[in-house]
Amino acid sequence: MLFTEDFLHYIWKFRLFERTDLQTTAGEAVEILATGTHNTDSGPDFGNARIKIGDTLWAGNVELHLSSSDWGKHNHSKDQAYYNVVLHVVYRDDEPVILADGRQMPTLELKDRIPDDLYNRYHNLVYGNQTVIPCEASIGKLDEFTLRTWFTRILIERLEKKSAAVITALGLNRGDWEETFYQFLAANFGFKTNAVPFELLAKSLPQNILAKHKNNTLQIEALIFGQAGFLNEDFTDEYPRKLKTEYEFLSRKFNLKPVDNHLWKFMRMRPLNFPTVRLAQFAALVVNSSHLFSKVLDIKDIKSLQKLFSDVKVNTYWDDHYQFDKPSKSASKNMGQSSADLLLLNTLALFLFSYGKHNQQQYYIDRSLKLLESLPGENNNIIADFDSLGVKANSAFESQALLELKNYYCNYKKCLQCSVGNKILKLA
Numbered sequence: 001m002l003f004t005e006d007f008l009h010y011i012w013k014f015r016l017f018e019r020t021d022l023q024t025t026a027g028e029a030v031e032i033l034a035t036g037t038h039n040t041d042s043g044p045d046f047g048n049a050r051i052k053i054g055d056t057l058w059a060g061n062v063e064l065h066l067s068s069s070d071w072g073k074h075n076h077s078k079d080q081a082y083y084n085v086v087l088h089v090v091y092r093d094d095e096p097v098i099l100a101d102g103r104q105m106p107t108l109e110l111k112d113r114i115p116d117d118l119y120n121r122y123h124n125l126v127y128g129n130q131t132v133i134p135c136e137a138s139i140g141k142l143d144e145f146t147l148r149t150w151f152t153r154i155l156i157e158r159l160e161k162k163s164a165a166v167i168t169a170l171g172l173n174r175g176d177w178e179e180t181f182y183q184f185l186a187a188n189f190g191f192k193t194n195a196v197p198f199e200l201l202a203k204s205l206p207q208n209i210l211a212k213h214k215n216n217t218l219q220i221e222a223l224i225f226g227q228a229g230f231l232n233e234d235f236t237d238e239y240p241r242k243l244k245t246e247y248e249f250l251s252r253k254f255n256l257k258p259v260d261n262h263l264w265k266f267m268r269m270r271p272l273n274f275p276t277v278r279l280a281q282f283a284a285l286v287v288n289s290s291h292l293f294s295k296v297l298d299i300k301d302i303k304s305l306q307k308l309f310s311d312v313k314v315n316t317y318w319d320d321h322y323q324f325d326k327p328s329k330s331a332s333k334n335m336g337q338s339s340a341d342l343l344l345l346n347t348l349a350l351f352l353f354s355y356g357k358h359n360q361q362q363y364y365i366d367r368s369l370k371l372l373e374s375l376p377g378e379n380n381n382i383i384a385d386f387d388s389l390g391v392k393a394n395s396a397f398e399s400q401a402l403l404e405l406k407n408y409y410c411n412y413k414k415c416l417q418c419s420v421g422n423k424i425l426k427l428a
């Protein structure tokens with residue numbers, strides 16, 4: 001048989017082994033009253049188990065190994081954390097474990113107690129041929145209820161992990177939600193490729209400086225393009241020349257140092273995604289909306305949230321430019337619906353969740369989930385792969401759950417910790 005210790009944990013946890021006439025390897029009767037609580041940290045594998053061995057009821061820990069000799073290999077006899085192990089559960093008993101006081105460790109061997117059909121399903125799942133994910137032959141046949149309930153759990157897991165980064169940044173910003181939101185929003189304006197320079201730009205240009213010039217659009221644009229490092233050269237067009245003049249004055253006034261211009265990437269990008277276009281959109285948003293995070297908290301309907309981004313009009317200079325001094329065919333550079341939706345998904349939903357979690361206000365967590373349910377699912381290779389297996393992402397809620405599933409479960413074959421895997425294994 002080929003399996004990992006995780007499978008043994010799984011069998012023990014759900015009592016999936018043959019349980020008639022259980023005995024220790026020394027021949028004492030074993031009755032399992034409670035298998036205990038699974039411990040995924042260091043220390044014994046299950047805590048607070050209750051096991052009757054012979055006539056004695058024991059309460060304590062249970063340790064599992066593929067072979068009983070692993071006890072010695074892992075030096076458990078010398079580790080105080082293992083002194084309260086009341087039962088050693090092993091697949092194979094290849095040598096007795098003798099404790100410091102000379103007693104033999106009570107050991108339960110499961111070698112002949114694992115049902116063949118369970119093992120075969122496990123083996124097919126984890127070690128079978130696959131092109132996309134281990135359960136690709138079965139996931140499409142799973143009932144909707146199991147799948148959608150599992151989606152909710154892993155989506156919350158994903159949001160909790162991501163909100164930890166928000167809370168760390170909030171601490172660095174001395175509890176200032178507006179500033180933290182502004183920094184994350186800027187990073188998401190970079191849409192992965194330019195996330196780093198966008199984030200550096202926001203951190204180098206705090207909102208209190210922008211707020212001082214909020215009534216002067218040209219100065220806001222100058223601060224943003226100048227801090228991004230795009231106003232270092234000599235220009236022909238009047239608009240960038242004006243921006244440059246403004247920035248030279250403002251950067252001296254606030255002692256600003258621009259970010260390194262080389263960090264911005266243009267290669268292999270559609271011109272509409274050029275960082276210069278994204279910066280123009282970001283500047284327009286800053287001009288339009290002060291205290292943006294407070295607005296996000298206040299606005300309840302999704303259409304109005306979408307409008308916060310889709311209604312933003314960039315400077316008309318960009319109507320026929322993608323970069324300074326390079327005229328191009330006329331095309332709108334205002335933010336498209338799909339880009340606006342991505343910002344809602346990656347920033348607004350995350351911040352509503354983080355704010356609700358941090359302040360223990362379920363209302364905002366619910367709004368975050370509702371927002372994700374209302375946004376369309378993303379399009380990428382992972383979502384397309386699941387689609388080809390019959391699992392459709394009907395919303396951003398589900399596409400985000402599928403990304404979490406693939407990246408943190410399927411890729412690591414954590415099928416025993418996944419509701420889909422559990423269902424497949426337990427199907428008779």
Ligand code: SF4
Nearest residue numbers: 134135410415418421
């Ligand atoms: S982790 Fe879950 S969804 Fe992914 S392959 Fe395993 S059983 Fe399937």
